[in-house]
Amino acid sequence: MIEYVKGELAELTPAMAVVDTGGVGYGLNISLNTYTAIQGKKEVKLFVYEAVREDAYVLYGFSDKQERNLFLLLISVSGVGANTARMILSSMSPSELCDYISTGNEKVLKGIKGIGLKTAQRIIVDLRDKIVTLGITTEIPTGGSMSAPVNNEVKDEALSALAMLGFSPAPSQKVVVKILQEQPDAAVETVVKLALKQIK
Structure with missing residues (x-):
């Protein structure tokens, strides 16, 4: 199992990063969040998810573990595949996604390409407690006012x-x-x- 790939950033597009490690170029599918995080860097470390299928071996790369954890949670939901999960993570930041799930905002999730109402509801029901348990949620917004930082x-x-x-x-x-x-x-x-x- 590949935990992460570290090396020189050889190529970068909004959907793909090629990392040169020991003369081998690893092509990793990335979200827009990761693209923004690594843009302009020469050396990168991307956490990896390996998708092994009968017809393909695909690597997904993430700039931090939080985003990968969210990706793993998303693909655990029935009806959400790896590409859909990447689309969700490209549409909003991890903290925004956590906020939308925590507050049950199915309207925003439904607005993402490839997500219908039932899938949006399933994401909220399946993941609402899990994102808190894993400690990857931000504070749940209260009444739209800026919440004070907490310890x-x-x-x-x-x-x-x-x-x-x-x-x-x-x-x-x-x-x-x-x-x-x-x-x-x-x-x-x-x-x-x-x-x-x-x-x-």
Whole structure:
């Protein structure tokens, strides 16, 4: 299994990167997010997903693990193939995608080429809890106002503790973020105790 390819960026288009490693040029399918991230660089490191089919062996490259994790989650959804997942990740940033899934915004997902209403709904239902569990979601937006930054370390530990206690990640995330916005210096134990009283 190839974990990543590191070497000289020999060729780059918005859909493909060729990385020269030890005299071998690896052609990797990329999203627009990765294209933007590596544009202008001479040396690159791309995390890899290998798609092995009867008629083809295709490599997909990602500038960071977060994007690859999202790609893997997307292709786990019934009806979403590798090219569709790449299309989704080219249409929006990983944080935007997480926000749309977290808030159940099927309208935006449905607007992406190749995604129908049922597939958009399936993506939201299948991945809403998973993106929180994996820690690759951003704060769930509240009421359209700019949310104050929160202590991610405390947030992650509190969410992990609540998950172990059997609470669903999505409602836990909302409550924990709200507590940390009101009490930025709260310790993990305090956040968990307060969250236990507030999670419905």
